[in-house]
Amino acid sequence: MAEPAQTTTLPSFTLNDTAGGRHSFPTGRAALLCFVKEDCPTCGIAMPLLEAFHVAFGKHLDVLVIGQEAEGNRTLVARHSMTCPMLDDSALAVSFAYGFDSVPTVILADGRGGELRRFSGFVREDWKSLCEHMAEMTGATAPSIDWASLPQWRAGCGSKAVEPGIAERLEAQARGERMQARRIELGEGEDVFEFMFERGLTDGLPVVPPTPERVAWMLTGTRRDPREVIATVPPNLAPLTIEKVAVNAVMAGCRPEYLPVVIAALEAVCTDAFNIHGVMATTWGATPVIVVNGPIRHRLGMNMGIMALGYGSRPNATIGRAVKLVLRNVGGSRPGDIERSALGAIGKFTTCFAEWEERSPWEPLHVERGFRKEESVVTVFGLEAGSRQIADQTSRTARALVASLGLGLEACWHPKQHLAGEVLLVISPEHADTIARDEWSKAQVRDRIQEVTARPLRELLPDEECGEGIPLKAFGIKEPTPEQLEQRIPKFRSAENINIIVAGGEGGKFSAIFAGWVSGPMGSSSVSRRIEETP
Amino acid sequence: MKQVIVDPTDERVPIRRTLAARAGRIAGRVALLDIAKPRGDVLMNRLAERLAERVPGIEIRRYRKPTFTKPAPEELRRKIAEESDFVIEALAD
Numbered sequence: 001m002a003e004p005a006q007t008t009t010l011p012s013f014t015l016n017d018t019a020g021g022r023h024s025f026p027t028g029r030a031a032l033l034c035f036v037k038e039d040c041p042t043c044g045i046a047m048p049l050l051e052a053f054h055v056a057f058g059k060h061l062d063v064l065v066i067g068q069e070a071e072g073n074r075t076l077v078a079r080h081s082m083t084c085p086m087l088d089d090s091a092l093a094v095s096f097a098y099g100f101d102s103v104p105t106v107i108l109a110d111g112r113g114g115e116l117r118r119f120s121g122f123v124r125e126d127w128k129s130l131c132e133h134m135a136e137m138t139g140a141t142a143p144s145i146d147w148a149s150l151p152q153w154r155a156g157c158g159s160k161a162v163e164p165g166i167a168e169r170l171e172a173q174a175r176g177e178r179m180q181a182r183r184i185e186l187g188e189g190e191d192v193f194e195f196m197f198e199r200g201l202t203d204g205l206p207v208v209p210p211t212p213e214r215v216a217w218m219l220t221g222t223r224r225d226p227r228e229v230i231a232t233v234p235p236n237l238a239p240l241t242i243e244k245v246a247v248n249a250v251m252a253g254c255r256p257e258y259l260p261v262v263i264a265a266l267e268a269v270c271t272d273a274f275n276i277h278g279v280m281a282t283t284w285g286a287t288p289v290i291v292v293n294g295p296i297r298h299r300l301g302m303n304m305g306i307m308a309l310g311y312g313s314r315p316n317a318t319i320g321r322a323v324k325l326v327l328r329n330v331g332g333s334r335p336g337d338i339e340r341s342a343l344g345a346i347g348k349f350t351t352c353f354a355e356w357e358e359r360s361p362w363e364p365l366h367v368e369r370g371f372r373k374e375e376s377v378v379t380v381f382g383l384e385a386g387s388r389q390i391a392d393q394t395s396r397t398a399r400a401l402v403a404s405l406g407l408g409l410e411a412c413w414h415p416k417q418h419l420a421g422e423v424l425l426v427i428s429p430e431h432a433d434t435i436a437r438d439e440w441s442k443a444q445v446r447d448r449i450q451e452v453t454a455r456p457l458r459e460l461l462p463d464e465e466c467g468e469g470i471p472l473k474a475f476g477i478k479e480p481t482p483e484q485l486e487q488r489i490p491k492f493r494s495a496e497n498i499n500i501i502v503a504g505g506e507g508g509k510f511s512a513i514f515a516g517w518v519s520g521p522m523g524s525s526s527v528s529r530r531i532e533e534t535p
Numbered sequence: 536m537k538q539v540i541v542d543p544t545d546e547r548v549p550i551r552r553t554l555a556a557r558a559g560r561i562a563g564r565v566a567l568l569d570i571a572k573p574r575g576d577v578l579m580n581r582l583a584e585r586l587a588e589r590v591p592g593i594e595i596r597r598y599r600k601p602t603f604t605k606p607a608p609e610e611l612r613r614k615i616a617e618e619s620d621f622v623i624e625a626l627a628d
Contacts, residue, residue, distance in 0.1 A: 182542040192538050201543055210541045235606075238545030247543040278604035329543040522602040 007114030010107065011097040015066065015087040018077050023064060023087055026113035030061035030137060032130075033107045035095055038072025040157035042122045045150065046104045047080040049127060052143040053134065054084035060138035068095060068103070068160040095161035096170040102156035106130065121156035171220050178226045179215065181243050196251075201329055203321065203349055207251035218246040221256030222263065222532060230263060231270035233331035234277035235338045240266065244330050245322070252322035252350075258300055258315050260532040261378055262322045265290050265352075268380045268527040269323065275524045279382040279517065280333040285341040286517040286524075287385035289424060290320050290352035291501060293366035294376030296531055297354040304356035306505035309387045309426065309512055320350030347385035351514075353503060359429045360502035361436035368442075369528045376531040381424050381499065382524030383514040392431070393509040398438035399448065401431060405511055406449035409498070410491055412515035416460050416469040418453075418489045421519015422497045422526055426512040428504035446495035453491035460489055493519075499526065558621075561590045566619035568607070569599040570626060578627040 010033075014024040025031060034050055036043035047065075054063040063084050067073030070090040077086050089095050098105070100120060108116040108130065117133070119126045128147055135142040161170055186195055192209045196202050208214065219226055219242070226243035233240050242263065249262050269276045269288050279286045292302055303313035311317060333339045341348070357364040357373075366377035390408030395401035405425060412423055427435070435445065457480070462469035470489070477484060492498055497519065504512070517523055567582060569575035583595050598615055600607050603626075615622055 179541070182546050184540050184542050186538040186540070188537065190538070192540065196540075209538070210543060212539060212541055215541045233545075236545055236547070238547065243541075244543065244545075247541045251543060275605060277606060282604065325543070330545045332545070518602075518604050523604045 007110065007116065010109055010113045010115050011094070012113060013094045013097070015089055015094060017085040017087050018074055019085075021085065023062075023085060025064065026109065026111060027062045027064075029111045030116075030134075031109045031111075032057075032061060032063045032134065033066060033109065034064075035066045035068065035089070035098070035100065035103050035105045035159065036076065037068040037103050037157065037160055038075050040103050042154045042156050043076075043104045045122050045154060046106075046127075047076060047082070049131075049145065051080060051082050051084050052145060053131065056143035057134050057138050057140050058084075060140055061134065066094065068092060092161045092166065092170055093173065095159055096167075101159055101162050103159050104156060105159070108133065122151065122154040124150050124152050168217070168220070173216065179212065179219070179243055180227060181215075181241075181247060183212065200334065201251070203324060203328065205349070207325070208253055210247045210250040214250045215243070215246050218250050218254065218256050218259055219243070221246075221259030221534065223534060224263070224532070230267055233266075233270055233327065234333075235281070236330070236332035238330050238332070240270065240326065240330050245326060248325040248329055249318075249322040252325050253314065253318040254322050255314070255318075257534070258319050258322075260534055261292060261296065261300070261315075261319050261376075262326075264378045264529040264531045265319065265323050265380055266326055268378060268529040269327070271527050273525045274380060274382060274527045276327065276331070276333075276382075277338075279524050280327060280331075280339045282517060283340050283342045284517055285343055285345045285348070285385045286382050287345075287348045287351055288320075288323060289347070289381040289383045289385075289514050290323065291365060291379045291381070291424075292319075292352070292354040292376070292531075293357065293364050293379070294371075294531070295374060296376035297357075302354040304354040304359075304503045308353045308356070308503040308505075309351075316352050316354070317350055320352030323352075324348070324350060341385075345385035347387070351385065355501040356429065356503045359432065359506075361432055362442050362500070362502070365499070365501050366528060371528065371530065376533070377528050378531055379526055379528040381422060381514065381526040382517050382519075383422070383424055384517065387426065387512040387514050389510045389512050391510050395434065398435040398440040398444070401434050402440070402445050402448040403452045405431075405445075405513075406452040406491070408511075409449060409513055410453050412491075412513065414468050416462075416466060418455065418460055418470060418491050419493045420491060420497065421493060421516045421523065422499060423492070423516045424499045424501070424514040426504065426514070427500060427502050428508060428511050429502065429506045430509045431511050432502045434509075442500050443495070445500060446498045449498055450490045450492060450495050454488040455491075456486050457489055458485040561586075561593060561621060563620040564594045564596055564618060566596050566598055566615050566622040568615065568622055568624040569597070570603045570607075570624065571600045572603045572627050575599075575625065575627040578625050582623060582625065 050065050066087045066089045073086050102120045105120045107118045131142050193206050196207050224242050228242050229239045231240045245263055300315040302315045327333045367373050371377045392404035460470045567579045569579050
């Protein structure tokens with residue numbers, strides 16, 4: 001026994017015809033759909049055939065002609081003296097949902113809306129065989145058509161639904177139908193920018209008003225369902241949907257193509273390992289420091305060169321800002337409320353940049369972390385909300401230069417605080433070149449930093465001259481022996497805590513560091529997430 | 536034309552929490568919760584001393600969070616609620 005052929009189920013719709021009648025598809029019996037537009041000469045060839053099909057087979061199947069322009073539809077009906085229903089799809093929603101590029105597009109469907117056959121343009125043999133197919137299906141006599149008088153082949157014309165500008169609008173509308181967030185209607189004459197400030201929805205700078213149209217446009221940046229919950233955001237432990245990410249991304253000033261990076265960054269931030277609750281609540285000034293790797297850096301035009309850690313780049317500025325706005329608006333982290341940094345730092349607005357992989361002598365950060373080079377990845381670090389620069393304009397060897405970087409890193413947290421957790425060292429191209437000339441690996445760089453920063457325990461103890469430091473009890477020592485006091489304590493608990501990337505302008509012998517916060521299981525650990533690939 | 540924006544928040548209706556009824560006097564079991572910041576023990580020891588002097592007869596119970604960077608685990612919160620009539624949570628540095 002033959003298996004029944006697999007059929008695609010066509011989208012259902014309800015449209016009005018030019019005479020005011022309503023037509024719903026599927027109709028419960030076989031149907032012939034044909035999408036047309038008035039200014040398409042090939043559609044002009046098809047119209048008399050469609051009318052002939054309607055007359056011949058109309059008792060058994062529905063012939064529905066679907067026109068793409070309201071005025072043009074009426075013109076076509078008059079020009080061809082049509083009795084066949086002409087449905088108005090001037091809104092183009094049905095044309096968009098059916099996903100074809102040119103008109104006429106003909107689709108034969110069964111009574112449940114299953115697609116039986118489809119073709120576009122005018123190929124005489126296609127139309128002739130369609131006519132025979134319908135005669136066979138219905139048992140009705142095929143209409144008498146002078147096929148020889150018709151051209152063998154004519155190309156179709158572009159569907160209005162794929163015209164530039166229109167396609168984007170339709171895409172946004174289609175996604176908008178799946179949006180469910182609450183709408184806020186402003187009072188007559190109310191200033192939307194002032195409204196957003198007054199409601200505490202901004203970070204202190206103006207935001208782009210998240211109108212439904214802008215949010216729908218933002219959602220075109222991802223294939224994921226707007227209703228999908230991607231994380232639970234502390235401290236409110238609120239569910240975070242793709243749609244809420246999009247609303248805040250609009251406010252931050254993102255373009256839709258940035259959205260997958262914002263989503264991935266938030267997925268990383270809202271993990272137990274990252275502990276965003278602590279990063280936001282600490283009286284120290286920490287923030288998610290966001291680093292982007294892989295091909296998406298180029299696609300978005302991210303800055304990884306001059307001013308990489310600074311300002312002036314839309315993706316750098318707005319991706320980081322969008323993450324912070326979500327933490328504020330959805331998670332409920334607000335300064336003075338749960339966000340309690342005594343001083344804060346300007347990096348709390350946004351801290352996001354890309355690694356200049358092509359300018360680095362080493363594997364990029366994401367490859368070190370087990371991703372493939374051609375994958376796009378975001379890594380978040382819970383670090384100090386601002387970078388600090390280390391100058392070294394005179395070292396000419398890797399050994400000398402890395403010692404300088406190490407001494408700069410010694411200031412992280414406090415010079416007498418050792419056994420520290422994660423930091424991020426951003427090495428500028430000129431410094432990277434100096435290190436690369438001696439062919440040093442990242443492991444060598446890390447070891448050299450640990451070597452030059454290790455200090456005898458006696459120098460790290462809190463004392464009358466400087467009360468900060470590591471108390472003896474942290475080492476389980478009550479009365480230290482002279483040997484114990486001379487034991488050298490490394491700056492970082494593990495060399496692996498020194499994260500290294502390359503970024504920055506090609507002129508300037510300066511590197512930068514992001515100092516840490518409480519690191520590891522008792523605080524925050526960096527987390528990497530792959531970014532969704534979108535066409 | 537009226538402007539419409541999409542709500543960027545979690546849409547929770549704000550819930551005003553009411554404080555527990557004030558007892559008027561301290562008696563029974565008093566929990567001292569050290570959040571695990573440095574020198575939290577110094578502060579808590581002093582508090583315990585002073586409470587014992589000023590409110591004789593109370594029972595002081597000591598608790599400690601695993602880390603100050605994260606909210607107290609559910610299990611610890613439950614334990615304190617079951618075993619105490621009063622809680623003093625203190626920050627130190």
